[in-house]
Amino acid sequence: MKTDAAVQKSTESKKKNSFKRSSRQRAKASLFAQGEPMIWLTGGGLVVSLMMIAGLMTLIVINGINTLWPKPVDLFVTYDNKPYMGEITRVEHFNPAKSELHQHQEKVNSDAVAYFEKHNGIAKRMLVRTGNFDLSGEHYNWVNEYDVREHTTPEQACVVERTSWGRFYGFPSAFLYNGEVIAQDDNQIWETFNKHHKEVRKRWRTQRKLETHEIGKINFYEEKERLKLREKELKFGIESEQWNTQNDHFKSFHARSQSAYEDIRTEINSLKEENDKYKIRFTTADNKEKIIPLADIVRMYPANSLTFFDRMNIYLSRWHEFLFDEPREANSEGGVFPAIFGTVVMTVIMSLAVVPFGVMAALYLREYAKGGLVVSTIRISINNLAGVPSIVFGVFGLGFFCYMVGASIDDIFFAARLPNPTFGKGGILWASMTLALMTLPVVIVATEEALSAVPNSMREGSYACGAGKWQTIWRIVLPRAMPGIMTGMILAMARGAGEVAPLMLVGAVKLAPELPVDGMFPFVHLERSFMHLGFHIYDLGFQSQNSEAAKPMVFTTTLLLITIVFILNMLAVKLRRKLRKKFVSAKF
Amino acid sequence: MKKLYAVLSFGMAMTVAATMATAQVKVDPELPEYKPVSGVSGTLKSVGSDTLNNLMTLWSEGFKKIYPNVQIEIEGKGSSTAPPALIEGTSNLGPMSRKMKDKEIDEFEQKFGYKPTSLPTSIDMLAVYVNKDNPIDGMTMPQVDAIFSKSRKLGYAQDITNWGQLGLAEQFANLPISMYGRNAASGTYGYFKEHTLGKGDYKDSVKEQPGSSAVVQGVASDLGGIGYSGIGYKTADVKAIALALDENSEMIPATPEYAYSGDYPLSRFLYIYVNYKPGSEIDPLRREFIKYIFSQQGQSDVVKDGYFPVPADMARQALESVGITPEF
Secondary structure, three states, X not given: OHHHHHHHHHHHHHHHHHOOOOHHHHHHXXXXXXXXXXXXXXXXXXXXXXXXXXXXXXXXXXXXXXXXXXXXXXXEXXXXXXXXXXXXXXXXXXXXXXXXXXXXXXXXXXXXXXXXXXOOOOEEEEEEEOOOHHHHOOOEEEEEHHHXXXXXXXXXXXXXXXXXXXXXXXXXXXXEEOOEEEEOOHXXXXXXXXXXHHHHHHHHHHHHHHHHHHHHHHHHHHHHHHHHHHHHHHHHOOXXXXXXXXXXXXXXXXXXXXXXXXXXXXXXXXXXXXXXXXXXXXXXOOOOEEEEEHHHEEEEEOHHHOOHHHHHHHHHHHHXXXXXXXXXXXXXXXOOHHHHXXXXXXXXXXXXXXXXXXXXXXXXXXXXXXXXXXXXXXXXXXXXXXOOOHHHHHHHHHHHHHHHHHHHHHXXXXXXXXXXXXXXXXXXHHHHHHHHHHHHHHHHHHHHHHHHHOOHHHHHHHHHOOOOHHXXXXXXXXXXXHHHHHHHXXXXXXXXXXXXXXXXXXXXXXXXXXXXXXXOOXXXXXXXXXXXXXXXXXXXXXXXXXXXXXXXXXXXXXXXXXXXXXXXXXXXXHHHHHHHHHOHHHOO | OHHHHHHHHHHHHHHHHHHOOOOOOOOOOOOOOOOOOOOOOEEEEEEEOOOOXXXXXXXXXXXXXXXXXXXXXXXXXXXXXXXXXXXXXXXXXXXXXXXXXXXXXXXXXXXXXXXXXXXXXXXXXXXXXXXXXXXXXXXXXXXXXXXXXXXXXOOOXXXXXXXXXXXXXXXXXXXXXXXXXXXXXXXXXXXXXXXXXXXXXXXXXXXXXXXXXXXXXXXXXXXXXXXXXXXXHOOOOEEEOEEEOOOOOOOEOOOHXXXXXXXXXXXXXXXXXXXXXXXXXOOHHHHHHHHHHOOHHHHHHHHHOOOEEOOHHHHHHHHHHOOOOOOO
């Protein structure tokens, strides 16, 4: 989309240049005859649309980039001796009721009234991310400035990003190994932490790998055997001869995989045991103690004594996590890799499906069909199709692809898995097909335009040389129309990648860390549900439990989605440019 | 409902007393740690409530840590989507934030010849939220009804459209009330309609939101806002007000102890419905998933998501109802 805007912009500026006249000419003609007001009108239109785009982009970019930057940790102690320690997320000015104020003054004996006289009755309050949800039951707290007795930024205060329960804010008090304190002094703790954290996390990753890959493999093959058995049961009945042999086979297979499983389990357990020895004890601001295993700590840093480079380091490592990790904690933390992958794969499959069909349809309409009532009706219908709300396509996809086509495929090929549906539910294939249908009109219209732009003289020249109709189309018309067809594909991709509503019905889900492409036969699993960045944004924005923490992630994810669409478009544009260059000599 | 609360209060009285001091609810210590078994794999598909959406995700994350190759797909677009998916066979778990309606049960029974089994997995309080700057502390149920409903089935004398009518002064005296609610597919919508509006109709001016979190965010950014959602979605920007059955009864704050005692008028169970033929043996995948839900790990996920865990007695009953012998 952006590239089109750029193209528009350049043509616009060319137009403006052609309007340039000498001042003497201008004096003679009337204002309207010069077209001066029209320049201003069209230019104004451009400026307004550019400003809207720029404004939206700036909002997304600034918010998206800021989210992952490590902020300092503030400690507020109120007059009633409640400590609030955490990162300030938002600051707000408000106008509290007088009655409340006086009550307040009496209760906590602050100098609230004096504060208000000083600030003209407007109070400031801060939303502090206090974390420690497992201890306090709150993620965030509002702190009124007039309640604050003491505001410090303690040097030892530490931010801990954990694998579960969200962030933790506290002071490290001891490093434990095997239950014994091995470091107590602040510097010592950090030293030991830096020494051990990497290896512990490395063990943790090995453990995850064993769990996902090795055990996964065992389970996968065992499931396969189970299905074979079930197939025999469906075909020959239970206790039949074939079933019995298969059953014996299954039993021996099961025993073997069982022992393999036990081996891996022991390995995992020994890794876990080793990791469990390392723990850090923290004291929170309100003097509670909490022991966190080192393996649960994703990242830990002393937020108030970081240099710029430390911050940059943390920032980059957070981006790395965001882009390449799986989501954690009901999608509110961790990364979005499965969603990125799902979005890209879906868009690619969609383009592969929509372009050939769209081009074929357009070719017939433009090159073979005789103009008349039927053809123009078809053209109008195609244009109308482009205006059908996307959710209607979603409903159609669900009814036709999932429930009809998918269910039939299941009945024929995957009967052993029933009642669990394989293709008879939403999946990445059906989602791509639905979006392909939705974007079909765009491709057809763009291709038709491109075909009609190929000069007839070229066709005639081809016929004159003795080429047939199809030869002419294949050798002369199509190559020259290619850039225009690519434009259609770019538009279709941009529309498809950003679409969410129909996907919700045909396969985009909140959590599906299994990628549609992986290392297990048959490698491509088109029946799987998938995660999609657009749906992820919707989910974060409207469904997440800890909505305050999710809000900034919405911007970051949006930024990412726009970037991906931009990259896909750029690739297509580059391809188009290459194609255009090829035929530059053919231009008159 | 009443009967279940009797069971509840039986086991919980002690635990609740112990947890009153800290804000965080504790899981019943009688529940066992989940122990992995082998030979569990396959795909679980869950379609249903969006209130339970996060919780289902947390459970599946925990479960997948133990059984890495189990695939769990979760779709949460409202409780009303659970029964059709269970009947069609497109899902094996149907999380719902309300009980199935008789009609839905009948449809299920017609197809399979037995009723679906409901498992109460956690306890939720449907909180009525107002903006954090709103000074109101509590309301009676007829008042809430008069705000949200045009039928006023609970018999409040007049329509309430203004915060001044609830006795608020200063800037709230003339502030109109703006209502946020859920869309009709939501179980929360149905539950609130049944228990607060006396099955009356919502006003047309209630702004229907696509998710529980959206309701809370709407109220958070609207000084005159009021809305309802599960207690798990509370943020620092909103306040959950106390509720009283009528003007003569006590105001009950939305805190865990009153959910367990059954005093809070809008506490409810969050269910998972399964297709289980009574007397048969449930498949290993669903068996282990259900056992995981009713374990220490599963119930501490409930706490993590802001809901309240079920006591051991209820867990036992739930496990027995799908033919699993509880080992605790």
